[in-house]
Amino acid sequence: MSRFSKTILVLALLGASSTGFAFENFKGVGRQATPAEVKAWDIDVRPDFKGLPKGKGNVERGNELFEEKCASCHGSFGESNEVFTPLAGGTTKDDIKTGRVKGLSSGELPQRTTFTKVATISTVFDYIQRAMPWTAPKSLKPDDVYAILAYLLNLQEIVPADFELSDRNIADVQKLLPNRNGMTTDHGLWPGASAKKGGIGNGGTPDVKNVACMKNCKPEVQIGSTLPEYARTAHGELADQNRNFGAVRGTRTLGPEAAKKAADAGTLELATKSGCMACHGMKSKIVGPGYSEVVARYQGQPDAESRLIAKVKAGGQGVWGSIPMPPNAHVKDEDLKTLVQWILAGSK
Amino acid sequence: MGDITKKPGRLRPAPENFLSEDQVKAVGAGRRDFLRKSFLAAGAAMAAPLAARASEGDPNILNLPAWSTSLGMPVATNPYGMPSKFESQLVRRESPGLARVGGASVSFAPLQGLFGIITPSGLHFERHHQGWQDVDPTKHRLMINGSDDSLLKKPKVYTMDELMRLPSVSRIHFIECGANTGLEWGNVAVPTVQYTHGMLSCSEFTGVPLKLLLEDCGVDYKKARYVLAEGADGSSMTRTIPMEMVESGEVIVAYGQNGEMLRPENGYPLRLVVPGVQGVSWVKWLRRIEVGDMPYATKDEAVHYIDLLPSGLHRQYSSIQEAKSVITTPSGGQTLVEKGFFNVSGLAWSGRGRIKQVDVSFDGGLNWQTARLEGPVQNKALTRFNINWVWDGSPAILQSRATDETGYVQPSYGQLRKVRGTKSIYHNNAIQSWKVVESGEVTNVQVL
Numbered sequence: 064m065s066r067f068s069k070t071i072l073v074l075a076l077l078g079a080s081s082t083g084f085a086f087e088n089f090k091g092v093g094r095q096a097t098p099a100e101v102k103a104w105d106i107d108v109r110p111d112f113k114g115l116p117k118g119k120g121n122v123e124r125g126n127e128l129f130e131e132k133c134a135s136c137h138g139s140f141g142e143s144n145e146v147f148t149p150l151a152g153g154t155t156k157d158d159i160k161t162g163r164v165k166g167l168s169s170g171e172l173p174q175r176t177t178f179t180k181v182a183t184i185s186t187v188f189d190y191i192q193r194a195m196p197w198t199a200p201k202s203l204k205p206d207d208v209y210a211i212l213a214y215l216l217n218l219q220e221i222v223p224a225d226f227e228l229s230d231r232n233i234a235d236v237q238k239l240l241p242n243r244n245g246m247t248t249d250h251g252l253w254p255g256a257s258a259k260k261g262g263i264g265n266g267g268t269p270d271v272k273n274v275a276c277m278k279n280c281k282p283e284v285q286i287g288s289t290l291p292e293y294a295r296t297a298h299g300e301l302a303d304q305n306r307n308f309g310a311v312r313g314t315r316t317l318g319p320e321a322a323k324k325a326a327d328a329g330t331l332e333l334a335t336k337s338g339c340m341a342c343h344g345m346k347s348k349i350v351g352p353g354y355s356e357v358v359a360r361y362q363g364q365p366d367a368e369s370r371l372i373a374k375v376k377a378g379g380q381g382v383w384g385s386i387p388m389p390p391n392a393h394v395k396d397e398d399l400k401t402l403v404q405w406i407l408a409g410s411k
Numbered sequence: 412m413g414d415i416t417k418k419p420g421r422l423r424p425a426p427e428n429f430l431s432e433d434q435v436k437a438v439g440a441g442r443r444d445f446l447r448k449s450f451l452a453a454g455a456a457m458a459a460p461l462a463a464r465a466s467e468g469d470p471n472i473l474n475l476p477a478w479s480t481s482l483g484m485p486v487a488t489n490p491y492g493m494p495s496k497f498e499s500q501l502v503r504r505e506s507p508g509l510a511r512v513g514g515a516s517v518s519f520a521p522l523q524g525l526f527g528i529i530t531p532s533g534l535h536f537e538r539h540h541q542g543w544q545d546v547d548p549t550k551h552r553l554m555i556n557g558s559d560d561s562l563l564k565k566p567k568v569y570t571m572d573e574l575m576r577l578p579s580v581s582r583i584h585f586i587e588c589g590a591n592t593g594l595e596w597g598n599v600a601v602p603t604v605q606y607t608h609g610m611l612s613c614s615e616f617t618g619v620p621l622k623l624l625l626e627d628c629g630v631d632y633k634k635a636r637y638v639l640a641e642g643a644d645g646s647s648m649t650r651t652i653p654m655e656m657v658e659s660g661e662v663i664v665a666y667g668q669n670g671e672m673l674r675p676e677n678g679y680p681l682r683l684v685v686p687g688v689q690g691v692s693w694v695k696w697l698r699r700i701e702v703g704d705m706p707y708a709t710k711d712e713a714v715h716y717i718d719l720l721p722s723g724l725h726r727q728y729s730s731i732q733e734a735k736s737v738i739t740t741p742s743g744g745q746t747l748v749e750k751g752f753f754n755v756s757g758l759a760w761s762g763r764g765r766i767k768q769v770d771v772s773f774d775g776g777l778n779w780q781t782a783r784l785e786g787p788v789q790n791k792a793l794t795r796f797n798i799n800w801v802w803d804g805s806p807a808i809l810q811s812r813a814t815d816e817t818g819y820v821q822p823s824y825g826q827l828r829k830v831r832g833t834k835s836i837y838h839n840n841a842i843q844s845w846k847v848v849e850s851g852e853v854t855n856v857q858v859l
Binding site for chain 1: 568824
């Protein structure tokens with residue numbers, strides 16, 4: 064009720080001011096669109112086929128085009144689940160008769176395909192025409208779109224292999240779509256006029272009702288589901304997805320091993336960026352010694368870290384042969400420390 | 412170690428009193444390694460003669476840090492300011508396995524670290540259908556036409572120059588993807604609030620009410636009861652919007668977001684703002700509005716964004732985001748490091764208007780307390796709520812429950828599934844539960 068009265072208020076307010084905004088009162092702003100401009104952009108095809116371009120294409124031509132332009136993502140038979148969900152499959156001859164895909168309610172359907180869902184053939188034409196192929200949208204001519212759609216309809220066993228789809232027979236194909244009766248608009252999530260008032264939907268009445276109970280609301284707490292261990296660790300190190308200060312910390316989910324791995328990867332990147340990897344290998348000598356050779360030489364020396372930091376910073380010659388190591392004043396002190404610690408810890 | 416390490420900043424003539432009696436004995440016994448350390452420590456003491464001992468207080472207070480004792484950066488070092496380097500962990504992230512190609516994927520906003528109700532534009536969630544584009548605003552056009560000539564007197568074209576001359580409004584609204592929390596319809600699937608609820612953002616949008624433009628073109632409201640919005644990107648995404656919403660004045664053709672232009676990922680230079688309705692209808696890179704006399708059954712309202720019911724029917728043109736809320740601090744994947752006082756904080760929103768009340772439970776929904784709403788509470792905008800909590804170290808289950816101005820109360824998982832099953836994907840607005848265990852770890856659980 065409050066929503067209703069608010070709408071009236073808003074309408075009244077805008078109505079009062081809209082006398083100032085009546086037709087063509089924004090002087091000098093905007094211009095009439097030319098017929099060619101409207102034609103260039105008004106490409107939508109409605110369920111009543113308004114906007115459908117003239118043209119035709121058969122299954123065979125569609126097969127060629129699909130193989131060339133579509134199969135790399137969708138698979139040759141529209142079956143692929145590699146990049147997008149499958150286009151074809153999941154419906155029966157009986158579904159074509161009833162216009163309801165039985166697998167949707169029986170739970171037998173492992174995965175919904177485009178044709179198990181779509182109730183309007185215009186949708187598929189419109190979408191292929193405006194957005195496909197993926198990397199070259201709007202490059203298909205109307206005849207190409209008819210052909211590709213004919214091929215898809217044949218894959219779905221809605222039309223025979225020798226079928227030619229055109230603007231003249233597409234309305235007949237609509238009557239064969241397996242899920243053509245599978246949609247409802249009888250719900251509260253449409254924000255416009257209800258079906259009773261000439262619109263769609265139920266006018267906004269919710270389907271689920273809860274009450275704001277405050278005390279002793281139920282006899283017990285029933286846990287329906289908890290986080291599976293694989294899901295806890297599938298999203299990376301959660302500790303690194305929160306601040307390291309503040310009211311809480313991110314939970315360390317991957318443990319010290321994985322944390323070391325991540326740190327190693329970061330330090331290797333730092334070593335590469337700092338120019339170290341140009342002369343040093345992980346294990347063996349390139350120009351300078353390999354890191355494992357460095358570790359072997361300095362192992363057990365308590366001041367190894369500080370000595371190495373000084374050496375890397377200032378450069379040196381003689382310890383590993385006559386080729387000098389240049390000074391590395393460009394590397395920040397904190398980075399030097401990270402690098403040396405990483406090398407001594409058995410860099411990976 | 413030796414006494415001298417405890418006397419920083421004082422140099423003594425060696426060797427008198429340099430070594431303690433124990434240390435002299437140690438040298439006598441052949442153990443010299445501590446000497447090296449002693450010299451190093453003495454060296455360090457010389458370099459930082461004022462270094463304080465922890466026992467005297469917090470070294471972060473007693474030893475002045477570099478930022479207090481040096482010259483800072485000049486103005487305009489960063490002509491476009493960026494967050495502190497210490498904030499690098501709060502970024503948009505993808506959920507692995509959700510989509511297999513980045514151009515048709517989602518990145519989630521890091522709700523676990525955000526404050527208030529405005530989402531920083533750089534952290535606004537992303538959902539693209541065929542990649543994002545950086546559209547040249549000088550070449551962008553908005554066309555308004557009718558599905559036939561009788562619905563609109565004059566189809567028109569507007570440039571950005573022209574749109575930005577028109578009367579504008581600025582309003583704060585939330586945008587939520589219809590599939591937000593969709594991964595969780597059947598069971599718990601993801602660990603943190605970034606992934607459960609992060610397809611949610613809230614901005615101040617500036618633009619022209621679509622109503623004004625339609626009237627400028629001479630729309631016939633009697634015949635034209637539906638609007639098609641279309642994008643200029645490769646996908647040229649389309650959705651049907653009811654004319655009632657446009658007439659209300661709420662639908663905006665927006666170019667501004669949080670005081671600056673829209674970000675490219677959010678539709679620069681022009682997007683539709685459809686308050687209370689799922690994000691897919693907020694068409695980005697908006698190039699065309701068509702008024703019509705029937706819904707359009709576009710791909711994203713006939714193949715996707717349709718809600719599967721247990722009967723096997725799909726709900727089509729489902730648009731409104733019903734009242735929903737979530738606690739963001741503390742939330743899944745976080746750990747309470749200590750017992751004691753916490754400000755429990757979260758977000759509530761409703762596609763049907765203002766949030767009236769948010770209740771919070773610490774015992775899995777047996778008992779509830781009403782949280783504070785941070786005002787002003789705005790229409791179809793995020794609302795921040797807060798409530799005090801003293802964690803005594805024992806297990807707890809935290810929940811929040813929103814009630815909006817229509818009286819609608821956010822449902823439990825049990826209530827929602829009873830009507831809609833578990834395969835709907837879209838419009839999951841169930842009460843979120845976070846379980847806290849003795850260690851302080853917070854995890855995602857579902858309470859029926």
